[in-house]
Amino acid sequence: MLNPTQRVHTSFWQSLGLVIFGCFIAVVLLELALQFLPVHDSMLATAVNEQSPVARYLPNRDFTYSLGADFAIVNRGHVNNAGFVNDQDYDTQAHSPLVAVIGDSYVEALMVPYKQTLQGTLARAVGKEGRVYSFAMSGAPLSQYLVYADYARSYYRPDALIFVIVGNDFDESLPKYREGNGKRFHYFKEVDGKLSLSREDYLPSPLRRLLRKSALLRYLYINVHLPERLANWRAAWASKGTATAKAEPQYVGNTSAGVDPERLRLSESVVDKFFEMLPEKSGLDPSHILFVVDGMRPELYSLESYRSAHESYFGKMRSYFMRAAQQRGYELVDLHSYYAAKHKRTGAKFEFERDAHWNAKGHQTAAEAVLQTSLWSHLFPGAHLGIGE
Numbered sequence: 045m046l047n048p049t050q051r052v053h054t055s056f057w058q059s060l061g062l063v064i065f066g067c068f069i070a071v072v073l074l075e076l077a078l079q080f081l082p083v084h085d086s087m088l089a090t091a092v093n094e095q096s097p098v099a100r101y102l103p104n105r106d107f108t109y110s111l112g113a114d115f116a117i118v119n120r121g122h123v124n125n126a127g128f129v130n131d132q133d134y135d136t137q138a139h140s141p142l143v144a145v146i147g148d149s150y151v152e153a154l155m156v157p158y159k160q161t162l163q164g165t166l167a168r169a170v171g172k173e174g175r176v177y178s179f180a181m182s183g184a185p186l187s188q189y190l191v192y193a194d195y196a197r198s199y200y201r202p203d204a205l206i207f208v209i210v211g212n213d214f215d216e217s218l219p220k221y222r223e224g225n226g227k228r229f230h231y232f233k234e235v236d237g238k239l240s241l242s243r244e245d246y247l248p249s250p251l252r253r254l255l256r257k258s259a260l261l262r263y264l265y266i267n268v269h270l271p272e273r274l275a276n277w278r279a280a281w282a283s284k285g286t287a288t289a290k291a292e293p294q295y296v297g298n299t300s301a302g303v304d305p306e307r308l309r310l311s312e313s314v315v316d317k318f319f320e321m322l323p324e325k326s327g328l329d330p331s332h333i334l335f336v337v338d339g340m341r342p343e344l345y346s347l348e349s350y351r352s353a354h355e356s357y358f359g360k361m362r363s364y365f366m367r368a369a370q371q372r373g374y375e376l377v378d379l380h381s382y383y384a385a386k387h388k389r390t391g392a393k394f395e396f397e398r399d400a401h402w403n404a405k406g407h408q409t410a411a412e413a414v415l416q417t418s419l420w421s422h423l424f425p426g427a428h429l430g431i432g433e
Contacts, residue, residue: 071260078259082110082118084266086256087154089181090127092228092246098195099181099188099228099246100127109154113268116398117155130178131158132167136199141174141423144196146189147208150338150402151180160404162208162336165411170424177202181229186318187217187241188229194325204423205326206414209365210338211297211358214311217318219244221307232314239317296340297358298400308360315365319372330373334419336410337362339380341395345387377413 088102111117125133145163158164167176179192215221228246232239264270294301343353394406
């Protein structure tokens with residue numbers, strides 16, 4: 045027979061066991077429920093090293109994209125045989141005219157159905173007359189675009205390149221300014237006052253890949269952004285009672301609006317180095333290369349906001365980049381004017397309410413602008429019919 049002390053101990057361990065079992069059942073039920081909801085999939089980047097130097101994803105797989113804890117945006121897409129987000133497989137043996145579209149998450153466009161993306165719209169416009177392939181990954185900076193251009197040249201021999209240029213392409217080409225982990229891309233590193241292209245190797249963690257099979261963990265990590273939320277809560281708690289509140293950072297073009305002289309100088313050096321290396325990496329004459337430069341959104345919807353944004357970091361860098369491109373004989377599309385004109389005419393906005401990436405209207409307007417360029421008309425005369433279908 046148990047004495048009173050033993051009964052208390054037994055009761056405690058029984059209660060603890062029931063709590064643990066209850067938590068386990070709750071986790072299992074949440075996992076099962078989330079398996080039926082559009083939780084964001086892990087994109088599964090492949091290793092980057094000397095044998096495989098180009099950042100890509102695990103090929104031949106479908107994925108689900110979703111934004112936020114409430115799944116505010118949901119899209120389903122495909123990673124093709126080459127490891128890029130595109131509904132079509134790439135053919136190294138094909139000989140029809142090819143346009144390669146290069147960029148970061150704006151071109152990757154996880155949140156937009158492929159047929160509504162810039163590259164999907166252009167592919168539909170060209171039909172059987174040619175091909176449009178995209179080479180892009182979220183987080184890729186201007187320095188990485190050279191690697192994608194070289195990869196496209198080596199394996200697919202494109203007749204033309206289209207680069208999509210956005211606000212964080214410049215400074216994030218340098219390791220000191222890159223966001224997040226940043227490994228798997230090529231960056232410009234400064235050695236003896238000169239920039240050189242350097243690869244950051246990446247090895248996927250088998251444990252992380254295993255954990256990412258859990259819908260619950262992906263939901264907490266990708267949809268809820270739990271680690272960032274916890275960090276913000278800790279920072280807010282730590283700053284409680286301080287004399288001055290920290291000012292909210294200002295952004296233009298998805299990058300800090302502040303104009304730091306050192307950041308600006310290095311970013312201009314990045315642009316100069318990019319154009320220095322582009323002829324060799326692309327293997328193309330300037331007349332076969334087009335730059336599509338993003339507008340300053342949402343600042344372009346208001347004249348007052350635009351005036352202040354013009355003096356921001358992105359405002360200065362987009363002007364510097366466009367001047368540099370034109371001086372070297374490259375054709376470019378300034379999407380700012382296209383977006384501003386369409387917004388004035390129709391009231392349309394070109395990004396999602398809760399995400400700064402282009403929405404379907406943003407992609408279609410960019411495609412409409414490309415179809416009006418000399419590069420496109422020379423390569424595909426008349427290949428514009430059906431864009432609105």
